[in-house]
Amino acid sequence: MRWIAVGKILGPHGLKGLLKALFFSGSAVETPSPVALRGPSGRIEWFEAVDARPNKKTVLLSLQEINSRESAQSLKGWEIIARRSDLPDPGPGSYYWADLMGMDVFREDGRLLGKLSSIIETGSADVYVIRTPSGENAEKNAGEILIPALESIVLKVDETNKKMTVKLPPGLDPDVSGRE
Numbered sequence: 001m002r003w004i005a006v007g008k009i010l011g012p013h014g015l016k017g018l019l020k021a022l023f024f025s026g027s028a029v030e031t032p033s034p035v036a037l038r039g040p041s042g043r044i045e046w047f048e049a050v051d052a053r054p055n056k057k058t059v060l061l062s063l064q065e066i067n068s069r070e071s072a073q074s075l076k077g078w079e080i081i082a083r084r085s086d087l088p089d090p091g092p093g094s095y096y097w098a099d100l101m102g103m104d105v106f107r108e109d110g111r112l113l114g115k116l117s118s119i120i121e122t123g124s125a126d127v128y129v130i131r132t133p134s135g136e137n138a139e140k141n142a143g144e145i146l147i148p149a150l151e152s153i154v155l156k157v158d159e160t161n162k163k164m165t166v167k168l169p170p171g172l173d174p175d176v177s178g179r180e
Contacts, residue, residue: 002083002084002085003036003038003044003081003082003083003084004081004082004084004087004096004098004099005024005038005079005080005081005098006023006024006080006081006082006087007021007022007023007024007059007079007080008021008022008024008077008078008079008080009021009037009061009075009076009077009078009079009080010022010058010076011072011073011076012069012072012073012076013055013060013072014069015068015069016067016068016069017062017063017066017067017068017069017071017072018060018061018062018072019060019061019062019063019066019072019075020055020058020059020060020061021052021058021059021060021061021080022057022058022059023059023080024097024121033048033049034046034047034048034049035047035048035049035061035063035080036080036081036082037075037078037079037080037081038078038079038081039075039078040077040078044081047063047064047065047066048063048064048065049061049062049063049064050062050063050064084096084098093151095157095159097119099159100116100119100128100157100164101116101117101118101119102115102116102117102162103115103116103157103162103163103164104162104163104164105128105130105147105163105164105165105166106163106164106165106166107165107166107167107168107173108155108165108166108167112133113130113132113145113166113168114130114131114132114133114145115130115131116128116129116130116131116164117129117130117131117144119149120146125148125149125150126148126149127146127147127148127149128146128147128148128149128154128164129144129145129146130144130145130146130147131143131144132144132145132174145168145172145174146172147166147168147172152167153166153167153168153169153172154166155167
């Protein structure tokens with residue numbers, strides 16, 4: 001069974017056990033009950049969801065078993081997880097972050113750029129963090145490249161083979177200095 005993180009508990013809200021949660025999809029349209037949470041040790045615990053309502057860019061989540069600020073605080077940093085098979089298809093051109101993580105990222109000419117190591121959520125477009133390999137050009141290319149998740153840059157995503165093809169503009173390509 002494959003579990004993926006769909007959100008994170010940010011901490012308590014108020015005194016009665018409400019949890020402030022961030023859902024990676026931007027919102028929790030329907031919070032399933034029971035809710036599965038995974039702690040830092042990897043342990044999974046189940047809770048009954050009573051209510052979930054939007055609060056700015058977060059969701060206030062009420063769980064039946066959590067009724068004090070202290071018990072809510074103990075869940076800070078826990079991941080909200082779901083079985084991958086229970087999640088709806090994200091639709092054409094959309095992907096779950098967990099499905100993209102670890103993908104090999106290639107330039108459009110077929111050269112390996114690196115691996116997608118993390119994703120930064122921004123106001124407009126997500127930003128993919130590509131960890132570049134070390135090798136013969138280590139001093140020039142080792143490190144990270146930040147790539148906006150735009151259709152003009154991300155040309156193809158092959159979920160089956162865990163490959164992404166990108167077209168880097170000169171300012172983002174470590175092989176092009178931008179100087180004439």
